[in-house]
Amino acid sequence: MDRTRLTALLARERDNYTRQNPRSAAAYARAEHLFGRVPMTWMNKQAAGFPLYLASARGSHVTDIDGHDYVDLCLGDTGAMAGHSPAPVVEAVTRRLAVLGGVTAMMPTEDAEWVAAELTRRFGVPRWSFSLTATDANRWAIRLARAVTSRPKILFNSYCYHGSVDESLIVVGDDGEGVSRPGNVGAPCDVTLTSRVAEFNDVDGLERQLAHGDVAAVLMEPALTNIGIVLPEPGYLAAVRTLTRQYGALLINDETHTFSAGPGGCTGAWGLTPDIVTIGKAIGGGVPIGAYGLSAELADDILSRDELDLIDMGGVGGTLAGNALSVAAARATLEQVLTDAAFTEMTALATAFTTAVTEVIEAYDLPWTISQLGARAEYRFTSPAPRDGSSSARAADAELEDYLHLYLANRGVLLTPFHNMALMSPATTAEDVDRHSEVFAAAVAELMA
Known part of the structure; x- marks a missing residue:
């Protein structure tokens, strides 16, 4: 991987994010009475300096105050695993x-x-x-x-x-x-x-x-x-x-x-x-x-x-x-x-997600892996997959993670901001998974060009 190219692509995606989300940027700038400008300080874990502000959420999608619709694969970092407002x-x-x-x-x-x-x-x-x-x-x-x-x-x-x-x-x-x-x-x-x-x-x-x-x-x-x-x-x-x-x-x-x-x-x-x-x-x-x-x-x-x-x-x-x-x-x-039958469908979607990511990793012979836990999957920038917490922590690549998160967000797909984790809900569709697969493949293609 060309790290210079990665740095340039990340800068481009940060510029695009700022340009596409002026209302979220303004809301963040006005938030003078919140500690860290956010309701909880972990909301500052964003790759471009300010968070997207929520307007509405239904099923497997959220909309921000700038009017952008997103496939939500974060799902409140498990809190909305049932989908938004079932x-x-x-x-x-x-x-x-x-x-x-x-x-x-x-x-x-x-x-x-x-x-x-x-x-x-x-x-x-x-x-x-x-x-x-x-x-x-x-x-x-x-x-x-x-x-x-x-x-x-x-x-x-x-x-x-x-x-x-x-x-x-x-x-x-x-x-x-x-x-x-x-x-x-x-x-x-x-x-x-x-x-x-x-x-x-x-x-x-x-x-x-x-x-x-x-x-x-x-x-x-x-x-x-x-x-x-x-x-x-x-x-x-x-x-x-x-x-x-x-x-x-x-x-x-x-x-x-x-x-x-x-x-x-x-x-x-x-x-x-x-x-x-x-x-x-x-x-x-x-x-x-x-x-x-x-x-x-x-x-x-x-x-x-x-x-x-x-x-x-x-x-x-x-x-x-x-x-x-x-x-x-x-x-x-x-x-x-979150019934037994729902988990069967959610796990099948996570398997489809995992398969699509694996195909991209193999196509470019990347030293990356993806792990699946039922309805949840996550790709990592290391191979083989870590076997313990310390080696998993050492495998982090903040710049690469920021690039992928921003590339996806700028094209309507949200992952959990703390890592590259995607979760399926009963409302998630095959089209949602395909959307991630398409954008993820494009992000890697640009990076490896």
Whole structure:
């Protein structure tokens, strides 16, 4: 690849982006009272200096305030995995707000038991509770694990993603031991006081850390996602389950992003048997919700302990957790939108996406790869595909990523801004995938000319 050509093409695409989106640029310039000029600072992850501003979103498309329509393969980085404003969710939320009322009443609704039963069917663990985010679900799972094991530390994979959980911001250092993840903001203490870390797919490294005897739980994604999709090697997840049992640690599967693997995420698709499952984002059809599920044995153990105050000292989520609106949205999403049949179609579209990208990579003999996790796929600028989080982080190429993101956006296709990940929804069409394939092929052709 000619890096000089890449730099020139990126500059051209940045100019085009700025010229095509004057209203978004002006809105960003006027935003003087927002920290970082955006509602959340991660919205500044844009390749051309300012974000596109949302006007409307329906199904698999979004429209910005400059009037441009986009095929949305980002889908709220999983939050809109059901598609934007799916009709059953709109109906359920409208009924809860306008007809029944009572969004927040500190009282349960019958929808909550239906959602918990459906999550049990999908993920296998039979006792569920709710939060407002997967981050909160993970925090509560960690507290429960420490409570029942009387152990202080949680073990993570290097460059994992579990929201803003403080304990999870740990990576493997040069000496093979844990260090704070670069860029960590306002850590309450040295992360090695609360956490241990091992590389994904490293069974020996995992056992070394568990052998210290102070690990309450291993909290992991069954496949890494936010550092780029890193798939488990044959036998790895079975070894994790064996070792956690051997060393007396609980196993927590965070399925927030890996839900793309199927109706029950990787847990259901691969027959996994964790002690706790956490999930968020996608199950609410765009309405904030998180959930955590416990095995029957663990739930009974926790509930039998008189010294644990699960009411006043629970410390999870606050009074809005499990609110009537969120669980109504989750019921509609799981019952009518993200169904078993929908996942079959979504995965087929992701396979078509993967096939088309592979054809371009092979046509130019590029040292790139693409990995697929059910309804999700991501291309990487390295070959072979990374086998752990640290090697995945090292494979990043910011300039090349910016070029592809801008080239696609300038021609009506959006990827997740943090990486080259595409997610299919029940509303995504073959034409949407073909649009990406066409523009991606053109971007590579110009780069390699």
